[in-house]
Amino acid sequence: MNYFDYRDNRLFCEEVSVEEIAREAGTPFYLYSHRTLKQHFQVFDAAFGEIPHMICYAVKANSNTAILRLFAREGGGVDLVSGGELYRALKAGVEPGKIVYSGVGKRDDEIDFALKTGILMFNVESDQELRTINERAATMGVRAGIALRVNPDVDPQTHPHISTGLKENKFGIDVEGALVSYRNAVALSSLDIKGVSCHIGSQVTKVSPFIDALERLKDLIRRLREEGIAIRYLDLGGGLGIAYDRETPPHPDEYARAIIDASKDLDCTFIFEPGRVIVGNAGILVTRVLYTKANDGKRFIIVDAGMNDLIRPSLYGAFHQIRPVVRRGGEEIMADVVGPICETGDFLARGRLLPDFRRGELMAVMSAGAYGFAMSSNYNSRPRVPEILVRDERWYVIRKRETCEDLTRGEEIPDFMNV
Numbered sequence: 273m274n275y276f277d278y279r280d281n282r283l284f285c286e287e288v289s290v291e292e293i294a295r296e297a298g299t300p301f302y303l304y305s306h307r308t309l310k311q312h313f314q315v316f317d318a319a320f321g322e323i324p325h326m327i328c329y330a331v332k333a334n335s336n337t338a339i340l341r342l343f344a345r346e347g348g349g350v351d352l353v354s355g356g357e358l359y360r361a362l363k364a365g366v367e368p369g370k371i372v373y374s375g376v377g378k379r380d381d382e383i384d385f386a387l388k389t390g391i392l393m394f395n396v397e398s399d400q401e402l403r404t405i406n407e408r409a410a411t412m413g414v415r416a417g418i419a420l421r422v423n424p425d426v427d428p429q430t431h432p433h434i435s436t437g438l439k440e441n442k443f444g445i446d447v448e449g450a451l452v453s454y455r456n457a458v459a460l461s462s463l464d465i466k467g468v469s470c471h472i473g474s475q476v477t478k479v480s481p482f483i484d485a486l487e488r489l490k491d492l493i494r495r496l497r498e499e500g501i502a503i504r505y506l507d508l509g510g511g512l513g514i515a516y517d518r519e520t521p522p523h524p525d526e527y528a529r530a531i532i533d534a535s536k537d538l539d540c541t542f543i544f545e546p547g548r549v550i551v552g553n554a555g556i557l558v559t560r561v562l563y564t565k566a567n568d569g570k571r572f573i574i575v576d577a578g579m580n581d582l583i584r585p586s587l588y589g590a591f592h593q594i595r596p597v598v599r600r601g602g603e604e605i606m607a608d609v610v611g612p613i614c615e616t617g618d619f620l621a622r623g624r625l626l627p628d629f630r631r632g633e634l635m636a637v638m639s640a641g642a643y644g645f646a647m648s649s650n651y652n653s654r655p656r657v658p659e660i661l662v663r664d665e666r667w668y669v670i671r672k673r674e675t676c677e678d679l680t681r682g683e684e685i686p687d688f689m690n691v
């Protein structure tokens with residue numbers, strides 16, 4: 273469910289014509305629907321209404337501070353993976369007590385920043401990290417809340433690059449290793465063991481891998497409790513998928529029902545770290561057709577957005593629906609949609625049956641709200657595009673288009689080159 277729809281063959285976001293925004297803002301740009309974002313958050317949150325839970329939105333999916341503020345106002349917390357994300361979350365007004373910090377490579381200064389902030393807990397991914405957090409906390413005279421990120425070794429049946437819960441992945445600690453690390457943690461006096469966590473992967477379109485992971489975590493919790501180690505939080509991570517094309521991921525209600533049914537008498541507060549499922553279908557990338565051409569019969573639509581703006585197609589072979597911003601009917605053609613970047617891998621869509629786009633026409637790349645802008649770069653010295661948020665009949669630039677000055681900001685030519 274989202275609020276990108278045609279009215280008289282013109283694409284609207286909520287009550288605003290996408291064409292009108294393009295006229296004023298220029299292209300390319302990311303466009304988000306406030307109503308969709310809010311609804312996705314609320315639907316996910318409400319699905320777990322029966323059990324104690326926290327929704328810690330995964331900042332990396334879309335880290336714009338306006339979007340973080342929106343979720344914070346809905347009562348959400350965040351899951352973060354860097355000091356930079358912590359800075360953003362605090363700037364957006366997220367409560368420290370609702371912040372969890374994941375990631376295999378936390379630096380000492382990042383740990384210190386999180387300790388000073390007083391976050392709920394670190395999702396710890398190795399025994400060395402556990403000891404480091406203990407030392408930093410001791411030095412600062414505080415206690416660090418921790419959960420161990422367990423690698424449950426379940427196959428999320430998703431793209432190999434975004435599967436994280438298999439034993440060959442770099443993430444987490446295997447169940448037996450975790451048991452040992454928990455025992456170690458008990459002896460580390462600046463740690464406060466809060467829970468158990470996992471995250472099995474992304475764009476998971478079935479419920480069963482989550483339930484398999486949950487069963488393994490439940491078993492671990494039972495064993496820990498037998499040893500007198502108290503566990504209050506069970507963090508099941510994120511990863512619920514969305515429909516980019518013809519996938520049929522479970523609705524959050526179905527996902528929640530299965531989890532609730534599988535966790536009777538567990539006596540834990542659940543934490544969820546959804547990213548994509550909240551923001552993915554709440555955003556699009558709008559781009560303009562620069563040229564069309566055919567090479568030996570193969571047709572290309574060259575647009576002004578490239579892999580630096582949206583890397584998912586080149587990185588994962590990800591599929592994004594392509595739609596015209598103004599529908600005018602007529603014949604469809606088989607074509608690739610490519611960007612201006614000097615890389616063969618610079619494409620947004622390949623071998624698609626598409627409207628016969630002409631130079632100057634606008635194109636919407638759908639489902640671009642997650643891992644879109646957040647993964648964008650300045651490659652080929654292209655200023656990053658603006659992010660725009662629509663709310664009802666108004667729109668707001670929530671991140672300005674970068675300028676050429678932004679591109680060279682921070683660069684310096686050493687003195688010896690000036691003679």
Ligand SMILES: *Cc1c(COP(=O)(O)O)cnc(C)c1O
Binds near residue numbers: 333471474475549
């Ligand atoms: C990426 C990530 C998430 C969010 O994943 P989605 O697939 O976007 O829901 C949640 N938790 C952790 C630890 C992650 O690395």
